Amino acid sequence: MAAKELSVLLEEVLEKPEETRVAFIHSVCEDDIILRNELTGLVASYKEASGYFDLLAERLGMPGTDQKTTTSSFMSNDPSALVGQMVAQYRILQYLGGGGMGMVYKAEDTRLGRQAALKFLPLSMGHDLEARERFLREARAASMLDHPNICTVFEIGEDGGRSFIAMAYYEGKTIEQLVSRGPLDIEQSVQWVLEICRGLASAHAKGIVHRDIKPANIIIPEDGVTKILDFGLAKSANSGGMTREGMVLGTAAYMSPEQAAGRQVDHRSDIWSTGAVLYEMLAGSRPFPGEYPQAILYGITNLDPEPLSALRPGLPMQLVQVIEKALAKDASTRFSTMEEMIVSLSAVQQRATAKSAARHLVADPSREQSAQTTTPLPIEAEDNVLHVLCVDDEPELELLMQQRFRKQIRAGEWKFVFALDGQEALLKLEQHPEIGVILTDLNMPRMDGLTLLGKLAELDRPTRTVVVSAYGDMEKIRTAMNRGAFDFVTKPVDFKDLETTTLKAANDLAEYRRALRGQQQAVSIQQEMDVARRIQDAIIPVSFPSRPNIEMYGFSAPAALLMAMGQTFVKSFMQQGVTPSKCLSQLNTMLFAEGLPHVGLRMLAAILDPETGEIILANAGHEAPYILTSARDSGRPRFRGRSRTARRPHYYGVKKGLIALGSVD
Amino acid sequence: MSDPATVTQLLNAAQTGDTSAVDKLFPLIYDELRQRAHAQRAGFGGHATMNTTAIVHEAYYKLAQGERGGGAAGEHGEQGGGAAGIKWHSRAHFYAVAAKAMRHVFLDYAKRKNRKKRGEGAHHVSIDESGSFELAAIIGDEEADDIMALDAALIQLSTSNERAARIVECRFFGGMTVEDTAFALGLSPATVKRDWVLARVLLYQSITAQN
Numbered sequence: 052m053a054a055k056e057l058s059v060l061l062e063e064v065l066e067k068p069e070e071t072r073v074a075f076i077h078s079v080c081e082d083d084i085i086l087r088n089e090l091t092g093l094v095a096s097y098k099e100a101s102g103y104f105d106l107l108a109e110r111l112g113m114p115g116t117d118q119k120t121t122t123s124s125f126m127s128n129d130p131s132a133l134v135g136q137m138v139a140q141y142r143i144l145q146y147l148g149g150g151g152m153g154m155v156y157k158a159e160d161t162r163l164g165r166q167a168a169l170k171f172l173p174l175s176m177g178h179d180l181e182a183r184e185r186f187l188r189e190a191r192a193a194s195m196l197d198h199p200n201i202c203t204v205f206e207i208g209e210d211g212g213r214s215f216i217a218m219a220y221y222e223g224k225t226i227e228q229l230v231s232r233g234p235l236d237i238e239q240s241v242q243w244v245l246e247i248c249r250g251l252a253s254a255h256a257k258g259i260v261h262r263d264i265k266p267a268n269i270i271i272p273e274d275g276v277t278k279i280l281d282f283g284l285a286k287s288a289n290s291g292g293m294t295r296e297g298m299v300l301g302t303a304a305y306m307s308p309e310q311a312a313g314r315q316v317d318h319r320s321d322i323w324s325t326g327a328v329l330y331e332m333l334a335g336s337r338p339f340p341g342e343y344p345q346a347i348l349y350g351i352t353n354l355d356p357e358p359l360s361a362l363r364p365g366l367p368m369q370l371v372q373v374i375e376k377a378l379a380k381d382a383s384t385r386f387s388t389m390e391e392m393i394v395s396l397s398a399v400q401q402r403a404t405a406k407s408a409a410r411h412l413v414a415d416p417s418r419e420q421s422a423q424t425t426t427p428l429p430i431e432a433e434d435n436v437l438h439v440l441c442v443d444d445e446p447e448l449e450l451l452m453q454q455r456f457r458k459q460i461r462a463g464e465w466k467f468v469f470a471l472d473g474q475e476a477l478l479k480l481e482q483h484p485e486i487g488v489i490l491t492d493l494n495m496p497r498m499d500g501l502t503l504l505g506k507l508a509e510l511d512r513p514t515r516t517v518v519v520s521a522y523g524d525m526e527k528i529r530t531a532m533n534r535g536a537f538d539f540v541t542k543p544v545d546f547k548d549l550e551t552t553t554l555k556a557a558n559d560l561a562e563y564r565r566a567l568r569g570q571q572q573a574v575s576i577q578q579e580m581d582v583a584r585r586i587q588d589a590i591i592p593v594s595f596p597s598r599p600n601i602e603m604y605g606f607s608a609p610a611a612l613l614m615a616m617g618q619t620f621v622k623s624f625m626q627q628g629v630t631p632s633k634c635l636s637q638l639n640t641m642l643f644a645e646g647l648p649h650v651g652l653r654m655l656a657a658i659l660d661p662e663t664g665e666i667i668l669a670n671a672g673h674e675a676p677y678i679l680t681s682a683r684d685s686g687r688p689r690f691r692g693r694s695r696t697a698r699r700p701h702y703y704g705v706k707k708g709l710i711a712l713g714s715v716d
Numbered sequence: 717m718s719d720p721a722t723v724t725q726l727l728n729a730a731q732t733g734d735t736s737a738v739d740k741l742f743p744l745i746y747d748e749l750r751q752r753a754h755a756q757r758a759g760f761g762g763h764a765t766m767n768t769t770a771i772v773h774e775a776y777y778k779l780a781q782g783e784r785g786g787g788a789a790g791e792h793g794e795q796g797g798g799a800a801g802i803k804w805h806s807r808a809h810f811y812a813v814a815a816k817a818m819r820h821v822f823l824d825y826a827k828r829k830n831r832k833k834r835g836e837g838a839h840h841v842s843i844d845e846s847g848s849f850e851l852a853a854i855i856g857d858e859e860a861d862d863i864m865a866l867d868a869a870l871i872q873l874s875t876s877n878e879r880a881a882r883i884v885e886c887r888f889f890g891g892m893t894v895e896d897t898a899f900a901l902g903l904s905p906a907t908v909k910r911d912w913v914l915a916r917v918l919l920y921q922s923i924t925a926q927n
Contacts, residue, residue, distance in 0.1 A: 058880075058910035065913065093917045100920030107862050108888065 057089070064094050137161075139210040141169055141217065157220055160205075166220040167205060170281075190216060192259055200250030202270070202278045218280070223272035226332060230266055234335035234363060241370065241400045243269070244329045245393060246277035251325065252389035255318040262316060264324035265305040266331060303347045304337045308380045311348045319382040322392055326377025326385075333370075334362040338378060352380070368446060370399045437557050438483065440468045442476040442491040442503065443519070455546045473498025477506055486514065488556045490540075490549070493520040493527050501527060504534040513563055515556035519544060727810055745810070746817040750824075812882075812900040815890025819867070822889065826863035862923075869922040873915060880915035883908055 060079060067075050072094060080087035133143045133156060141158040147168065158169045194204035203219040226243070229235060247269060251261060261268075261279065268280045303311070307323035310316045330338040338356035341347035350356075356378065359371050373395045379385045386392040437459075441452055449469045459465035468483050470476040472495040480486055489507070493500035504516060518531045518539040528539045537556045540549050726744070729737035874881035879901070886897040887908075894912070898905040 058907075058914035061914050061917070062910045092921070093914070096917050096921055097913070100917040103920050103923075104888070104916050107859075107866070 057086075057093070060086075060090055061093050061097075064090060065097060138169065138215060139208050141167060143169065158217075160217070168218045168220040170216045170218065171214070192257070196254050196257065196259065198250050198253040200246045200277050200279060201254065202280045219278075221270050221272035221278055223270050225267050226269045226271065226328065227266035229271065230332055230335065235332045237333065237363075237366065237370070238400070240329060240332040241396060243271060243277045244325060244332070245396050245400060247279060247325055247328070248389050248393045248396065250277070250279045251318075251321050252393060255321070255389055260316060260318050261321050261324075262310070263305075264321055264328060266328055269328065303351075304339060304341075306348070306351060307382070308352050309382055311351045317382070318389065319385050319387070322377050322385050322389060323379075323382070325392070326374050330356060330359060330374050330378065333366060333374075334359055336362070367399055367402060369395070369402065373399060436463065436485075437465045437553075438468070438485045438487055439465060439553060440470060440476060440479055440483070440486045440489045442470045442473065442489065442495070442500070444471050444492060444495040446471065456550070472496055473500065473503035473506065476503055477510075480507075480510065480512070480514075487560045488553055489514055489516045490519050490553065491516060493518060493524055493531060501531055501534060504531055504536055508535050513560060515560045517549075517552050517556050519549070741810075741813055742817060745814050746820060749814060749817050750821050809900065811890055811892055811896060812886060815886045815892060818891075819870075819885055819889040822863050823867050826860040826867075830860055830864065865923045865926055866919065868926065869919045872922055873918060877911075877915070877918075879903070880911040880918070883911045884915045884919065887912055 063079070064072050064075055073091075076087055076090050076094070080090060133154075134146060136143050138158070140160055140162040142161055143156045143158050144166075145157040147155045147157050154171050156169045156171075158167050159165075160167050190204070190207045194207065197203075202221070205217040205219065207214070207216050209215070226235075247264070251264070254261060261281075263281060264279070270278050270280055272278060305324045305327045307316060307320040310320050310323075327338050334357075339347050339350035339354065341350055359374060360366055360368075373392065376395070377385055377392060386395070441448060449467075452467055452469075453460060456465055456467070460467070466485075468479050468486060470479045473491075474497050476489070476491065476498075480489075491500045491503055498506075500518060500520070507514060507516060515537040516531075516535065518528055518536045520528055520531075520539065520542060522541040528536075528541075531539065537559065538552050540552050726737045726741040870881050870884060873884070882901055883897055883903075886892040886900060887894075890897075892900065894905050894908045897903070897912075898908045901908070
């Protein structure tokens with residue numbers, strides 16, 4: 052059977068580089084001139100012959116041309132046939148799935164003892180040398196991508212005529228699997244897609260376009276770090292026209308318009324596909340559904356997707372805008388780079404994490420405390436800008452405010468920060484220590500204005516809150532005032548009124564801040580803030596049983612500050628051997644001599660010995676939390692307070708060891 | 717329509733070496749393929765190309781599946797249905813036969829096209845053949861010539877190298893992969909690969925020599 056030997060020889064010759072083939076033929080055929088001529092003729096015709104068959108098959112629509120069409124094996128109907136077999140050093144363990152680009156198996160690398168995913172390339176690719184080389188070149192380029200969000204390629208191998216790619220095996224679920232159960236969590240989706248974007252950005256930086264980003268190509272391993280699969284394969288697969296009927300339906304759905312039209316694609320095609328994936332994650336359905344590839348491609352090219360906001364109410368507007376921009380039909384109106392998309396998505400994420408962090412902050416007081424002890428809040432903004440935090444659940448307010456106060460904003464006099472509810476407001480306050488005036492709605496989801504006021508008081512931070520609420524909410528507004536709101540403005544908002552009130556609040560705050568600055572001990576006070584708050588927390592609720600008929604004060608920042616001051620001073624005076632009565636007197640003199648305009652030390656906490664009438668231990672604060680008992684005048688510790696009202700102090704207490712309270716205001 | 721009840725029987729008979737079974741199988745498969753080719757063509761609305769592999773796959777499933785609905789509905793606990801129930805080798809056999817049938821489908825189109833070109837086609841077209849006729853209309857004159865030339869070259873090749881000719885049939889007309897072809901013909905994939913390369917060059921030389 053000469054032909055058999057001939058076929059072997061022909062193969063050997065073709066495997067050699069072109070320039071060495073003649074020499075090789077001569078060496079093989081020795082002096083068999085007939086064989087040599089025949090072989091030379093075959094080799095000479097090989098390229099033409101391949102081209103002829105490729106062309107013929109293409110014209111007839113047959114898969115005989117190796118590199119043009121993905122030939123699907125009838126064996127692919129039973130993909131488990133490979134399981135248990137050895138391919139190179141890999142033992143095939145399990146069939147994982149297949150797509151247009153071949154079948155993927157879980158395998159064990161018997162040499163290294165690690166698990167791997169083996170992807171078999173279409174058999175047809177193995178034969179056409181040019182196609183194979185092109186494929187290998189691109190697979191190699193992909194394998195050089197080293198990024199935590201890109202699946203690691205171990206090697207590109209071949210066994211028994213089958214080319215394969217060995218990749219890292221990740222235990223986890225693809226986004227396709229996850230989204231098949233319904234829409235995904237918003238914050239989670241944004242995080243995953245950000246990771247996808249980062250992986251793609253690093254590939255784009257190396258000039259590699261994925262071209263086949265789809266939910267099935269993104270795996271979320273159990274450790275949670277998103278991995279993009281099938282890098283660079285798509286490029287060689289789709290180098291021809293895109294509308295071939297053998298095309299997998301799923302892929303069509305994530306094709307960019309330019310890709311669908313068979314035009315040249317660049318990295319912006321990946322941006323489009325990523326947008327389509329994110330859309331599906333949030334909506335639970337594809338942006339361009341259709342039963343036939345033609346219908347899908349028509350939609351991609353000509354239709355707008357169903358508005359995301361209708362499919363998933365409550366999506367942040369910013370996020371919807373990111374997706375819309377990514378899905379722009381015209382590549383030039385999309386994000387121009389992946390980095391741009393990352394920036395926009397990160398902004399959305401920061402908003403989202405801010406919300407969840409605020410939730411966490413409120414739910415976890417220990418974290419709140421540590422955050423405050425480690426980062427003392429500056430008492431005042433360093434600039435002359437009025438920093439206003441607007442808290443309202445109507446997102447439109449943001450635009451409205453920026454419109455109405457554009458003059459002040461443009462002049463750099465006012466700066467706005469916006470939050471959609473109380474929780475977000477708390478976080479914004481933490482992020483923006485310069486905020487002084489807070490304008491807040493009362494009725495908001497998650498955390499309403501009244502709760503926010505309570506939390507603000509706990510923050511030990513000088514701010515002024517103006518309540519902006521409907522007139523019908525008078526009852527709540529009253530409560531808000533009781534909780535320390537500075538003023539209120541009713542809705543519908545009279546912006547002139549709002550401006551005046553805001554300025555009034557700002558001035559009041561400035562005055563207060565000036566007063567504080569006047570205190571030489573301001574710095575030490577500030578450091579004592581947290582201590583003071585803890586003292587307050589410890590003393591007030593524990594020592595004093597609540598009384599229904601008495602209004603509760605003492606949670607405000609000034610109270611805490613003065614408590615701290617009082618405590619510090621009393622301690623220091625007493626260390627100098629001054630009696631408690633004397634030191635309280637001195638303290639009052641000192642404080643009021645400075646003439647604090649709005650606050651004053653109006654509360655004392657002390658241990659009074661009713662037998663002798665002596666104060667054994669004293670502490671000071673502001674605004675008597677409440678009156679414990681109206682006891683007999685069993686003693687008269689002397690101290691004078693030069694307060695504006697000069698009311699006589701009251702002392703309360705029954706017996707030694709109890710805390711007595713008095714007001715000196 | 718073919719009688720699906722006989723397909724598995726014939727396949728199994730062919731499997732045991734009954735050559736007459738193959739002869740009976742061929743027209744069944746041929747008929748099915750032709751109908752499918754026509755249906756796919758019509759579905760494209762004259763668009764680009766058709767997918768031979770898909771036609772063969774579908775034909776197989778149709779014929780094998782029909783078996784199941786046709787009476788002896790097997791135990792569902794088994795491999796889950798007609799197609800899967802057919803023995804692996806029988807399936808390979810089917811594809812090999814289908815490849816040959818496909819070759820004839822194309823050859824018939826080409827011949828009909830040629831007859832038409834020579835102005836003697838129209839009245840030969842019966843209702844039964846209208847499907848083929850429409851398909852033939854889409855195959856261009858040049859393709860028709862190419863198919864005829866290839867067929868002649870294949871006949872010539874089969875006399876000197878029957879195996880290579882069979883491989884071309886499977887690969888080119890049947891749309892079968894190297895592995896599938898190897899399996900169906902009982903060869904090694906390496907042999908199929910080598911012969912496929914050689915056969916194409918030989919066929920090409922033969923075709924160019926014809927002109």
